[in-house]
Amino acid sequence: MRLSAAMGAAAVLWTATAAHANDIPGNTTDPSPGSRPSGNANDQEVSAAVTSSRIKVSQVSGPTGGNTGGISSTDVNWEPPPCWYEPVYTPEQLKKFSETGLALGYVSPHTSWGGQKLWTDHYRDGKDAYNYEDGSLITRKGYENYNLGKDGYFWRGVARDLEEPDSYGCERVMFWQDAGEIPDVPNAPTAETLADYAYDKVKVPDTKVELKPQAKSTVNLPTWVWLDKGTFQDVKVRAELPNTGLWAETTAKPIALHLEPGTDEAETFPASGDCQINDDGSIGTPYTKGNADKTPPCGVRYLRATNGKPYGLSASVTWQISWEGSGGANGDLPDGTFETTQDMNVQEIQSINR
Structure with a gap:
């Protein structure tokens, strides 16, 4: 034999x-x-x-500089092939x-x-x-x-x-x-196989948000949170399998920012902590002089001062994922998230530097 x-x-x-x-x-x-x-x-x-x-992977659109990272699927049961x-x-x-x-x-x-x-x-x-x-x-x-x-x-x-x-x-x-x-x-490859493969290769920018006040927040007064419209753009990644004619482009579109104050002694605006993307691609509204006592469309209010150790303000952007590929194939993939945490010091005074 x-x-x-x-x-x-x-x-x-x-x-x-x-x-x-x-x-x-x-x-x-x-x-x-x-x-x-x-x-x-x-x-x-x-x-x-x-x-x-x-499989050859290339970024078609989206930021190419600065700090970036991979997204995490919101569907814990989803995995690439x-x-x-x-x-x-x-x-x-x-x-x-x-x-x-x-x-x-x-x-x-x-x-x-x-x-x-x-x-x-x-x-x-x-x-x-x-x-x-x-x-x-x-x-x-x-x-x-x-x-x-x-x-x-x-x-x-x-x-x-x-x-x-x-x-x-x-x-x-x-x-x-x-x-x-x-x-x-x-398990022969398909356009969707390549879309799933590209999902793991999507790199999105850090979600470091703009804050006002910047250095220190104040107990019971809101901290405004926003992202400029140029900060977040759609990220598109193309995957091609040579010698097959198969390709797919997977697109990540930012749709929401979620805030977690880092302590139970705080409240967020809106209450859910979910700040929606504006029509122009920005998130929230920049702070302007005279807004200190107003309620921000996106922000956080701390109810207790920090004591030597700052709170960790977590900003997580949700990215909606879709794809299209060879042969007219297309579909959706689970949303992805990317999170960045910033230190927040909170002081116990009832005024704000404007």
Whole structure:
């Protein structure tokens, strides 16, 4: 049987579960994380990494300078796809990789082959390959001479996090797909896959708000909070998967600012702490002389002075997320939030510096 013969003839490395590895005669232990193959695909070297996607990400619009950070989904149950398939090798790249050096690389997110014979047997000499998929041992038909002369790519699974159980959903041994076609397999990439991927790449500006008074607030007098209209803009990120025609643009639009005073001894304006975005993109209203005793449309009033340790005024902007992509696809993703905390000192006097 080719399974035991081939695996007995080469050093075969599996990053599958212990049960999977022990069921196959001749398997050795998984390499340490530091020894796992990695790199980039080009004419000289074909990457064997399975946690580094080839999806290209670029920011189309939004701020490019200053402090930024990633958004957190308001839906605690939402996560990007755990795995998907991507084109990795041309026939020529696969031939060079298989017949050069150790030929150590992954054929699926949790399975690696070490030794030229395994690669040449399956991708050059037409011999069947065996792998675990969905808990079953699957036979995959071999290829003749790496499909040289054909137009297309060999596709392999990519896992966002190898520790996630659902990352085992892309364990099909690396397979061929003609150029211009998306494989008809579970977890094949879609425009929505790219939109979800881009969600994690959206970087939004710090939510450091303008305050009046700036240095110290005063007990029982309101502190005005606002953001100028130029501070927050839509942030659009584009994700493209090369050699597939798939793309998506994920857009984050600021829709509200939420204030948390950092103490129960305070009240916010409005009472919910949610300050809406104005039509011009600003939030709240800038403080002007003579407004000290007025109620701000967005602000906070502290009822007790600080005693050596400032309160932490938290300003969190909610971003509404939508996407559009190849083939006219579009949709919405869970809102995201980004929070910044500022120190607030509060003094116990009944006047304000105007």
